[in-house]
Amino acid sequence: VHVPVVQTVERIVHNPVETVVSVPRPVIVEKTIQVPKVQIEEKTIKVPKVTQNVVDTVVQHQIQPIEIVKPTIVHKTVQRKKPILQQQVVQRPVEVPQVQYVDEVVDVPVMKQRHVPD
Secondary structure, rough: OOOOOOOOOOOOOOOOOOOOOOOOOOOOOOOOOOOOOOOOOOOOOOOOOOOOOOOOOOOOOOOOOOOOOOOOOOOOOOOOOOOOOOOOOOOOOOOOOOOOOOOOOOOOOOOOOOOOOO
C-alpha cells in the first residue's frame, strides 16, 4: 500500500497596511541671555634690572678603571715515549653449541570473512 507523503511549502506574502502617523511640528522658543561685560584693568609692575649674569659650572673629570685580562699563550711541546705493546696469543678450547633444524609441516585452516548486512 502506498501512502503519500505530505510536503509543506512556506512562502512570504506581503500584506500592505495603512497607518496614520503624527509628525511633530518644530516650535521656535526665544530666550534672552545676559552676557557679562568685559572690563580691562591696567597695572604697572616694576621689574628688577638684570646687571650681571653669573653661571656656576662644575666640571668633573671622572676616570673609570677598566680591568682587562690578557690571555697568556703557553707553547709547550711534550715528548712522550711510545709504549711498547706486548702481544700474547693464548689458545683455549671453546665449545660451540650446534644448532639442529627440525622441519615440521603444520596445516593452518583458511578462514574467509564475509560481511553480513544487518
